[in-house]
Amino acid sequence: MMSLKNAVKGIFFSILLLACFLTAGWGESWEDINRETAGIESIQAEFTQHKHLKILTKPLVSKGRFYFQKPDSIRWEYRSPVKSILLIHRGDVKRYTLGSRGMVEDSSGALSSMQVVVQEIGLWSQGRFTESTHFKAEIKGGKKREIVLTPREEAFAAIIARIVITPSPERKGVIRSVKIVESEGNYTVLDFSDVRMNEKIGEAIFRKAG
Amino acid sequence: MTISRLAFLSFLTILLASCVHVPDMLPLDSLTDRSVIEQCGRPFVKSPYRFVHAIEAGLPGGRTATLMGVTVVDPEAKSLHSVLMTLEGLVLFDGEYDGTLSVKRAVPPFDRDSFARNMMEDIRLLFLAPENTSAQAGVSADGSVLCRYRGKEGETIDVTVQPDHTWRIETYATPFERFREIKAGALKDGMPGELELRGYSAGRYILRLKLVDAEPVSAAAQPAEDEADGG
Incomplete structure (x- = not known):
């Protein structure tokens, strides 16, 4: 049985995948999104993560780079404040973090969460966002369009209240931000930049931490 | 108790005592x-302070897990507020101690009462001077x-x-019954860049805290209202 913590981690990365699929372009309906996701082979982007907490006067900022290769390979790499790399490749999930013994495998890695990730990838790679068992997805707004994800399960709702994905108004098909709201005053904003699509990414990127 | 067992216990006591380093x-x-x-x-902290640490937890079996920790310490009020989260920012534990322990949020396996109590004891020992x-x-x-x-x-x-x-x-x-041991190093302006805490009583563990940020807490530095909007 997957722990709630691992499941939540899995969902977190699933959200990132969803965000990156959306960078490929989206329309006003799920049908548009389904059509446009069909051409995506790979995505890579820089990201900045702002963690807002009531206990903090200023957000805690983390930076890194993200890689995705169809069908289900991911590298989510933090450069600061802690160097850490999550690799998901061919059903295998590993996390490496720089600590006192150098770059070592971190046992908080989301091994169990892979079940969730694969499940979500399977749906999203076919543009079937609305079929997620964990989140209910809605397209909201007129000019300022947003995709709002709300947990279907009570256990997840206690951890994540909602996720809001906002597209870039300047560049068609690129998202501006992903906001993960946990509770009032406690949320994470991910901003993506330098988004590059369908460029060749070597397989080693998804297998090796170095 | 037999004399031989008594003698063995006495010998053991002497042996253990001889192992203890008394400077x-x-x-x-x-x-x-x-x-x-x-x-x-x-x-120990002399005035209210806020710390952000990257925490590497060494667990039995050689496993490690890395988390981010935010701690606000007020030595005058003897209060502590601590938030633990994943590197991705998901909050796993949020608890306060001001004479009474209150847990605002705890995701399994951080939802056990003993975890919250032990964690606050760790933080108190790291930052607050002994009461006596x-x-x-x-x-x-x-x-x-x-x-x-x-x-x-x-x-x-x-x-x-x-x-x-x-x-x-x-x-x-x-x-013969140690609870905790802390080593502080990599000082910068008197502030430890690295802290290592070894726990012996509630299961053996090692916490290595690397300082990411530290700032004094004043009334003027309270979180802004607009920051509190969950959007």
Whole structure:
């Protein structure tokens, strides 16, 4: 049985995948999104993560780079404040973090969460966002369009209240931000930049931490 | 109890006692050596402070897990507020202690009462001076100053400040029953860039805290209202 913590981690990365699929372009309906996701082979982007907490006067900022290769390979790499790399490749999930013994495998890695990730990838790679068992997805707004994800399960709702994905108004098909709201005053904003699509990414990127 | 068993226990006690390092200390006088003894206060926070640490937790079996920790410490109010989260920012634990422990959020496996209690004990030992301020004190040949306090639960708290201003804190019930050990290093402006805490009582674990950010907490530096919007 997957722990709630691992499941939540899995969902977190699933959200990132969803965000990156959306960078490929989206329309006003799920049908548009389904059509446009069909051409995506790979995505890579820089990201900045702002963690807002009531206990903090200023957000805690983390930076890194993200890689995705169809069908289900991911590298989510933090450069600061802690160097850490999550690799998901061919059903295998590993996390490496720089600590006192150098770059070592971190046992908080989301091994169990892979079940969730694969499940979500399977749906999203076919543009079937609305079929997620964990989140209910809605397209909201007129000019300022947003995709709002709300947990279907009570256990997840206690951890994540909602996720809001906002597209870039300047560049068609690129998202501006992903906001993960946990509770009032406690949320994470991910901003993506330098988004590059369908460029060749070597397989080693998804297998090796170095 | 048989004589042979008694003899064995006596032998064991002597053997264990001989293993315990008791430093040769020159006793300090609480009046004439006050300035030296005051060095024992160096590890502890003097005014409200906020810390952000990257925490590497060493667990049984050689496993490690890395989390981010935010801690607000107020020595006057003797209060602590701590948030633990994943590197991705998901909050796993949010708890406060101001004489009473209150847990605002705890995701399994951080939802056990014993976890919250032990965590607050760890934080208190890291940042807050012992409540009983009267200490036996001494100075060793290498210039280290050691102060021995009696804790609330009757435990002994040894604070050793070394000549390079780094420090070590140990708590124990008896020399054979250690609770915690802290080492502070990589000082910058008197602030430890690295802290290592070893726990012995509630399962063996090691926490290595690397300082990411530290700032004094003042009324003017409270979180802004607009920051509190969950959107």
